[in-house]
Amino acid sequence: MQVVSAETMRNLDAAAIAAGTSGMVLMERAGYGAFRFMAEVACPAARRVLVVAGKGNNGGDACVVARYLAESGRRVVLMLTCPPEALDGDAKTNHERLAGLGITEIVAPDAAQVRAAWQMLHVDVIVDGVLGTGVQGAVSGTAAAAIACMNKAIEPVLSLDVPSGMDCSTGAACGAAVNATWTVTFGHAKRAMLTDEGGVLCGRVEVVDISLPRAPEGVGGDAVCLATSEVAALLPRRRIKDHKNRFGHVLVIAGSRGMTGASVLCAQAALASGAGLVTLAVPDSLVSLVAAEMPACMTLPVPDGGLGAFTHDAVHTVFEHLAQFNSVALGPGLSRHKVVDGFLKALLIELYCPTVVDADAINHMADKPELLASVIAEQVIMTPHPGEFERLSGTKTDGNTAARIAAAQKFADEHEFVVLLKGHQTVIAAPGAMPHVNLTGNPGMATAGSGDVLTGVLSALLAQGMSPLDAARAGAFLHGLAGDIAAGIHGQAALTAPRIIDALGAAFKYIMPRA
Numbered sequence: 001m002q003v004v005s006a007e008t009m010r011n012l013d014a015a016a017i018a019a020g021t022s023g024m025v026l027m028e029r030a031g032y033g034a035f036r037f038m039a040e041v042a043c044p045a046a047r048r049v050l051v052v053a054g055k056g057n058n059g060g061d062a063c064v065v066a067r068y069l070a071e072s073g074r075r076v077v078l079m080l081t082c083p084p085e086a087l088d089g090d091a092k093t094n095h096e097r098l099a100g101l102g103i104t105e106i107v108a109p110d111a112a113q114v115r116a117a118w119q120m121l122h123v124d125v126i127v128d129g130v131l132g133t134g135v136q137g138a139v140s141g142t143a144a145a146a147i148a149c150m151n152k153a154i155e156p157v158l159s160l161d162v163p164s165g166m167d168c169s170t171g172a173a174c175g176a177a178v179n180a181t182w183t184v185t186f187g188h189a190k191r192a193m194l195t196d197e198g199g200v201l202c203g204r205v206e207v208v209d210i211s212l213p214r215a216p217e218g219v220g221g222d223a224v225c226l227a228t229s230e231v232a233a234l235l236p237r238r239r240i241k242d243h244k245n246r247f248g249h250v251l252v253i254a255g256s257r258g259m260t261g262a263s264v265l266c267a268q269a270a271l272a273s274g275a276g277l278v279t280l281a282v283p284d285s286l287v288s289l290v291a292a293e294m295p296a297c298m299t300l301p302v303p304d305g306g307l308g309a310f311t312h313d314a315v316h317t318v319f320e321h322l323a324q325f326n327s328v329a330l331g332p333g334l335s336r337h338k339v340v341d342g343f344l345k346a347l348l349i350e351l352y353c354p355t356v357v358d359a360d361a362i363n364h365m366a367d368k369p370e371l372l373a374s375v376i377a378e379q380v381i382m383t384p385h386p387g388e389f390e391r392l393s394g395t396k397t398d399g400n401t402a403a404r405i406a407a408a409q410k411f412a413d414e415h416e417f418v419v420l421l422k423g424h425q426t427v428i429a430a431p432g433a434m435p436h437v438n439l440t441g442n443p444g445m446a447t448a449g450s451g452d453v454l455t456g457v458l459s460a461l462l463a464q465g466m467s468p469l470d471a472a473r474a475g476a477f478l479h480g481l482a483g484d485i486a487a488g489i490h491g492q493a494a495l496t497a498p499r500i501i502d503a504l505g506a507a508f509k510y511i512m513p514r515a
Helices: 006-018 023-042 057-071 089-096 111-118 141-152 196-202 228-234 260-272 284-291 314-324 339-348 359-367 369-373 386-393 401-415 450-463 468-490 497-502 504-511
Strands: 048-053 075-080 104-107 125-129 157-160 182-186 204-208 249-253 277-283 298-302 327-330 355-357 380-382 418-421 427-429
Touching: 006 023, 023 057, 023 089, 023 125, 023 157, 023 182, 023 204, 023 468, 023 504, 048 057, 057 075, 057 089, 057 125, 057 157, 111 141, 204 228, 228 468, 228 504, 249 260, 249 314, 249 450, 260 277, 260 284, 260 327, 260 450, 260 497, 260 504, 277 284, 277 314, 284 298, 298 314, 314 339, 327 450, 339 359, 339 369, 355 359, 355 450, 359 369, 359 386, 359 450, 380 468, 386 401, 401 418, 401 427, 418 468, 427 468, 450 468, 450 497, 468 497, 468 504, 497 504
Parallel strands: 048 075, 048 125, 075 104, 125 157, 157 182, 182 204, 249 277, 249 327, 277 298, 327 355, 355 380, 380 418
Antiparallel strands: 418 427
């Protein structure tokens, strides 16, 4: 989806309605998408939900969410920050549809009533539907009181479209704004969500496709963010008569003494991401350590002279078997041992197979620029984290998304391969293409082995025939979504790489329910 301004978003809404899609249909799609994200990703265990609704269309969206929550068996409290008679149009209609569903309704049209009612509530999660994209001037009165209560609450908050009180042009708070845990935005991402302030206020952003038209050329911003429906269109479909060879064979070249876990995580993630076959090339002296951990994978022992690392001699073994593989995952746990330089130098100049280059392979390239020059660019995805990217490119990237986009795009254009610059709002850049910003994922994924899992996901998608750019876009989304699902079950602090792998199946299911 494009990244648009609030004004453009309003114009696209109006164009959709003028073309025959009613406001009620758009509101229904938005509310259902938010409900589904809550129930399947963000907070599946939540049984008691407070929905706070204002008087505009944002309040109408909130009423749709409340209806789906109640129909799913959850206990719902709806707090209206306006008198019911102040609702009109589609918002009024959706409020009326709540009758008979057992929803507890609290009418709190002034600040004192909001604060008093809040003291009596005991819920698991809060849905923020107070203010939408049209906020102008400082928030005050009832809306300000509701925002203050949400920000003081210990429960997580899910905002609808935008956090109430956020300026959709700058991302700044209009006097006061909700600090959301998640924001489910509708139609297209808003530009403010990619700013420093807006990114913090929004938390994790989910883009729900409600079938709006695209913005005119030149109006849609300098980057795009994928919605779930767009990722579903990228992923390969399975046919009833397909067999494992139809889904590709991944070669994982990874691991060294003390870092065998990285190779196992990468291989397991590749299998969990749809690869038909996975083979792990590993130094001969370490095979016994990894084979037992991967009963569904094959191993390719390579000579290491007892060093526990890839040496120049290992290249011959790899090349003897390379023709049978559809993609390569290169780098996790290779180590910084100097002998690996010789292995990589001999390997890269002949490695025509679609390849994900990660971790220690990148570190060796940063130390030896001639290795970077050896990469056969057309089939490569390079996946540095910010520190690796700085060593590799000489460019320091801070938390500013615009600067990260510019740096990644410049590097991709210079070297003619796909760059996936990891971090909050991961950037995917490819030569001559519009940069992509990934909005899935959470801070709990800043854990050992998470990057190795991403490399496995990407290599599996490459093996199934996806282009490097499409594999990078879909793989980043899937990896982050799996992390979100795992965090929804275990919490962010307890998130581990194996738990991300375990959640990959649910991530695929969320994206492609019929698959």
